[in-house]
Amino acid sequence: MRTIDVQTSMDETAQSMLSDSTITSVSIGILKDGIAYTSHYGELDSGKGNTPNDETIYEIASVTKTITGTLVAQAVVDGKLNLDDDIRKYLKDDYPNFQYKNKVITIKDLVTHTSRLPANIPGFEDAFKKGGNNWLKFGQEVEKAMKNYNKEKFFDQLKNAVLDTIPGVIYEYNNLAPNLMAHVLENVYQKSFDELLNEFIFEKNGMTSTKMRLSEDEQIRLANGYDGKGNRMPYSPVSTWGADGGLKSTTADLVKYMELHLDTTNAAAVESHRLNFTVHSNFSLGYYWNIGNNDDGTIHYSHHGGGMGMQNVFYVYPAYNMAVSIITNASTQVTGDLLHRAARRLSNDLKPNGKKSIEEEIRAKTMQNVDEGIALYHQLKKDNIDAYDFENQNALNNLGYELLSKNKVEEAIKIFTLLVSEFPKFPNPYDSLGEAYFINKEYELALKNYKISLELNPNNTTADEMIDKIEKIIQ
Template sequence: MLVNEKLIMKKQYQFLLYFLLSIVFNVSGQNIAVQKQIEDYILEVQQQYEVPGISLCVIKGDEVFYKKNFGFANIEHSVPIKKTSIFRVYSLTKPIIAVTVFQLIEQGKLSLEDAISKYIKGLPDSWKDIQVKHLLTHSSGLPDMRVFGSGAELTEQSAKEKAFKESMRFSKGERYDYNQTNFWLLHRIIEKITGEKLADFIAKNQFEGERTNVFFSSDSKQIVKNRVTSYFPFATGTMIIDLPTIEGDYMFAANGLNITLDELVKWDKRLKENKLLKPETKMKMWETFSYTASDKVFGYSWNKITRNRHDSYGFTGSLITAYRIFPKDKLSIFLLSNGLGKIYDIDTVVDKIANIIDKDIYNVQEQTFYKLYQILEDKGLADFKKSYKTLNELPNYNELNLEEMVNSLGYTFLRNQELQKAIQLFTFNTQQYPNSANVYDSLGEAYLIQNELKLAEKNYQKAIALGGTNGNAKEMLVRIQAKKKK
């Protein structure tokens, strides 16, 4: 080989090496920048909402894209969150229970159409034809055990006796109504079918027998090695150690899972690799349930959240834990925390993390809200109405809840003391959604603030005629009558 040929080949090799290194460096640099953005955002959330400790993990493809612990597992003793920290995930337990139910369905031991009376005896007559699917989708219409009290004195027997005396809240399948009684029943159905304790069956069939870093306990006061202390502001308005909730073993299916971040990540991997459920069974579990009198988008104990045509499935627990999987994007986000000082929407935090990783994943509702707000501010109601009418041409139109959006815009102007704009928006919403009690309730509120008592009264009465707004419209009418007398 000639010398000049060797030099040419050397230069070609060097060029290729530099080219490959530049790609690697650039990708690595991009990842570092994104990871820094995630970290800055979580630190901001932690400070703003007084979150004691957070354990966060993002899986992209088959790799851990980002994983870090923040803050304290126990504030009083300055114990940091670490790899071995165990979180009580509260209602994030429910998707695990859904997987258990669908495992039994795969085995031919259970059906979504089964009446619960097939497995549980001694139920009130009005409960007997409730089906398994109604429990999973919170559409049973059953009275909710969580309203009966808390603590060790609320035994399973006393909770059951109280529930059995209550009337049904609505007809089965009608609408979504979050309810812990549903999961007490699922707990007992699972144990009846398997002949095993719920905790034992789930450990064996979902967590490869792990019992140290995955276990069930609905009592946050119980002393457990490595478990984080939970803190909430609900009892006093400031953050204190978690008060007793419904603690008994009978509530394990509703709120009892305790787990480390690593074990939850392993569980997610098994779910993705179809080791927990067959692909078709998993898709059935995520399928949107058809309520007879509601447009609620919800699967079988899984929230379905779509962000700019990116479908995701997951759940949250007690405002402090969240898990979300974007199957087509091969993205999973885990956010486990041990409390908060101020209430915030943890799903919004998950949305933001997803958006930092992939700019195409964004909340269409939120972005449209701000665009319409700006149009109202800059151009007025006429241009707002024109823009509103074009929204149904958007490819992601089905992600928009326009009734809720216009209502939120109305309240934004109400808080800004721009009363006339608020009334215009609420009035527009009643024209678009004449069968919604909520829009008339909102318009009534604006008129009440304006001291237009007759118009306020008229709209609250309309809200009541359309089914009411959980007693608010009736309460407001009482206040109007008192105001009239003065």
């Protein structure tokens, strides 16, 4: 088996990202077995040759929520909060609207996006509608809405909020709840949120370049953000506490933050990873952390940060004694997928006994010509079977669904057919192939594959529903 070193994996992952025309720069930070690695690629401003470095500051957007969550966990460890407490216990004003049929909003509901409070500030959803596919227009509309928003309007919005169902039951991603959580933390510690960040997170971990608000000198180090067409995007103003996404940081500082969350002796970090709510079998919530499963069944903690002109992902893999941060100063509707795929590639490369991702190795060729991609798959399996992970059925499944997302249905059918031939005893490949045939209106073939999937997994309710639907169509 080929041994993949960290630097080679970072270099190859970055080059794969830079092959996308919307990406001009990538910064990667990794902490592996206690050793820190940072590498930077491309140029921050197209044509200027200014490669980012360890001093480059980025908006980390919603990765901020994990830091807020870590502070909440610290408060629980300190006995200042209890997850099941009614949040009104820590608020000065009365909020009779913070309950539904006698079920109150708790601290746990705030940190798991299940409070049913308004998800965003007024005007945020309208910005999506006005922006449409124009990312610059969307950013400008969001900037306008945020600049007219402040703490006074925040509390007015909460006082007028009407819960539509019982808190703690339905997951809906929420940007207001972390700021209310910041206010609660201020009340229980009698210190400002910024002071708490410095005391419990930044100073203890040497994160000297992580700030909510930058000085003039630090502002010079802040990367410009762009949309996928090279238009300069506005920065995100901090209109309230910024606990939902206002922090700026460097790759070097984020590696120090990794150290905190890989420290099994740190009570607050461990508490922040506690599973507090399950959305489905591969997605749960800790204290704002997303909790998911790796292909080998181990657990990771992650978050995506989507700013108007920058995006990043942050993953912690305790079973691999590793954490990963990837940042780019580009923001489009597909940037998040590129970042998550890059993180998967790094984790597959660098996990113990890791093998390179076959998905990434054949992806570019598959997207250009599916037959050549499949031929490369067979060639690599014949000549380099020990170097690539051919046991992960998600690799081909992901490629098939990416082709479907591009309306390349015939090509997707070929990939899913390969998937079925490689994993004939598993139900999901047949389910995916059935879906592709259904989209292509090849109903008999869709029905055949859904029936096999259901036979292999009698609990596959989706296959059961699709069989019923197809039989009604072909009657």
